[in-house]
Amino acid sequence: MTWHASDELLRGYAAGDDLAADVVWAVEVHLESCAACRARLAAGADAVAPLLDQVWANLHPSPAPAPTRRGRWLATWATPAMAPWLVMTALVTLLALLADLLIPRPFPSLALLLAPIAPVAGVAAAWARGLDPAHELIAATPRAxxxxxxxxxxxxxxxxIPLLAVTTWTSPLRWLLPCLAFTVATLALGGFVGVRRAAVTLVGGWGVLVIGPSLVTAxxxxxxxxAALGVWAAVLVICAAVVRLRSGVYTRLEN
Known part of the structure; x- marks a missing residue:
């Protein structure tokens, strides 16, 4: 049986009564998909329409237009904090490519060494409370x-990934799977300690255990x-399963 909001609940919601936060959230989510309840809510607002018209008429200057859905759509895909981190990632990758061109072989490719952890900084910035001024607003939406x-x-x-594909075009299969595994591992570990802390931990571990020894031994x-691709595939699957099983924790992420 489909649940519908009662007339009393809709009147309380329209009047701004002191309803419980979970009740308000449930009503708003239901109204998004139920045209019948939206029509009942609109019908109940007819009594206050003249008062609203009078208030709007007395406002000066004219109210600014409501924000477009385009802005809200973009906010679900990116935040202003992501831009500098992505620019930094691009610069570091290009510098690594330049170093590869200048340093003679058989020294290991710096671009290849950095490729698995390249998206991690951007992923951390994508859901960082301290870096996103609209974090609390976005986190409170039903789709957060x-x-x-x-x-x-x-x-x-x-x-x-397209940037890495250009800079490491000779060996894409060697870094693509590790790159995806690191990205999903950041989210999986972030469900326990926060995405930012998870990113710092994984990048630091990769630098100490892999990049450092590779540079020392050349x-x-x-x-x-x-030969290690099978291990990376297993890591990717396990971390994806952890993210799926703990999906509810991401509504309360602080970092």
Whole structure:
């Protein structure tokens, strides 16, 4: 049986009564998909229409137009804080490419070493409370949570992966799967400690355990060899399962 808001509940919602927060949220979510209840809500507002018309007529200057849906749509895909982090990622990747062109072989490719962790900074900035001025507003919407985190993560990957494909075009299969695994691992670990802390932990661990030894020995790491792709695939699947099983925690992420 389909649930509909009662007349008393709709009157209280329209009048701005002191309803419980979860009740208000449930009514708003239901009104998004129920035309019948929206029509009942509009019919109940006829009694206050003359008063509203009088208030609007006395307002000066004319009220600014309501924000467009385009702005709200963009907010679900990106935040202003993501831009500088993505620019920084692009600059670091290009500098690594320049170093690869200047440093003679067989020194390991810096671009290849950085490729797996390249999207992590952007993913952390995509859901950082301290970096997004509209975080609380967006987090309070019914579609916040894992849905929003995944959309912003896809936006980061849509920028970073083509850049990596250009700079490491000779070996895309060696970094693509590790790159996706690191991205999903950031979200999985972020469900426990916050996305920003997870990003710092994973980037730091990769730098100490992989990048550092590779630069010292002048050898490419074994974890980026084709033989390790099966391990990366397993990591990706496990982390994706963790993200799916703990999907509810992303509505309360602080970082």
């Amino acid at each position: 949570g894992l849905y929003l985190v995944l959309r912003r993560t896809l936006a980061v990957l849509a920028v970073v 050898r490419p790491p074994a974890v980026l060899e084709p």
